[in-house]
Amino acid sequence: MTTDFDHAADVVRQFDRDRYLSALLLPESLRPGVMALYAFSAEIARIRELVSEPLPGEVRLQWWRDLLEGTEHGAAAANPVANALLQTIETYRLPRQGLVSMIDARVFDLYNDPMPSLNDLEGYAGETASSLFQLVCLVLNDGKEADTATAAGHAGVAYSLTGLMRALPWHASRQQIYVPADIQGRHNLDPETVFRGLTTPELKAALAEMCGHVRHHLTRVKKAATDVPHNCQPAFLPLVLVRPFLEKLEAPDFDPLQQTAEISQLRRQWILWRASGRVFDRL
Template identity: 35%
Template sequence: MEDTAQILRTELRQNDGDLYLCHLFVPTAHRFRMLALYTGYAEIARVPAQVNEPMVGAIRLQWWRDNLEVGADPAISSPVAAALSSCEFPADDIARLIDARMPALERSEPSDLASLEAEATLAGPAFMRLSLAALHQDARALPSWVDDAGIGFELVRLAHLGNTDSVMTRAQTLLGAARAGFNGLARQERAAILPAFLITGLTARFARRWPRQDLLLRHQFRLLVSALRGRI
């Protein structure tokens, strides 16, 4: 498993630095599950940007569906798909991560806020539920701000595909609600789910400071502070 984990860490560090940093704060018992989820998420999310033809992208997304629906064979599948499949995450939420990338394959011009939020609403809440599942926590026990966290997270990542300022403003609102909800929990409740929400805090800060950007060292320091304080 350690060899696979090293492959996944390398992939994630290259494809999504923020998720890579956040996975480092996951307890050892759950870290491989979160690493598999984050790496799979990043790989699937990149598909539309990697292709020039919608059909090619659709084929790649179907490859992910086929591998994750029937269980990836480690002998012939990619290490990422095999690891994600081995974690036995809820199939419906995995499918949502894949389906949410379909609209981007046909996008030929900037999207309006409503369209981008529809995409974010398909992928974001599923991503948060899966993140909680990686910790063996049940998202159904938490309020609707969990969905806000996921939608806001996705909107920030989709903002360049539309009117960036309006998308970021909407993301700020959603992420602010998620932060307030999380930070309002009792300390023990926060501690149990904090690793899944570190990315929420990191993304919320990015959205608040837009269009300014923190230096990488400050970005990393803010994440460390959140992890130590137990607040986002």
């Protein structure tokens, strides 16, 4: 019989393969709760793809907000991801505000407004990816607080920025760009050239700066790793894929608008498996 948690795992497998593969390496008893969190993240992240204009997207996000705040009037029982999420919140006593903040951050995705600054981008990454790392740590630690916030904060920025650079062709095709305006300005990047699919030296310079920020945050994660309890460390498994993706993005012949930085699923599984016992050594 298929459960709500089985459905949540299917959502993660379909829409967030890297996190799905990493979750398979977690202790079996903890896997359902982690999958529920990943499924929630995937569902709110893909709302832009399900709507033709921002207002219906805001309505969908409001449904999730109402669900978490206890004011949802629709049939939550008909949504297996919602059910799995609510059960996970109750089992591990998870703070709902972190999940609500994830929803609030995703409003930005519905519009084509420019990301104002690197600081704003890091804030966006903190509310989405960093919060998710932190919540998974709570599940792995049976709902108990641990000293994981610093590592989770930097991990989320590194993971999110890498994902956004990999998604550049996709975002550009819909007239959206997550390269912050201050980085664009430093390298004289005209976003219109990005929307036209033109890979310019200015774009490559801007992305090189972003890659540098990713590497900086990976270094900060490793410095904070000594504070992370051993049982929470598997929460950071998805992060070990960042460096291999960076190598693709930084290759001299890589075209960031015509290609997607990709590695095979077999290699991803091998990287994750190899790192499963010593995550921070593989960053």
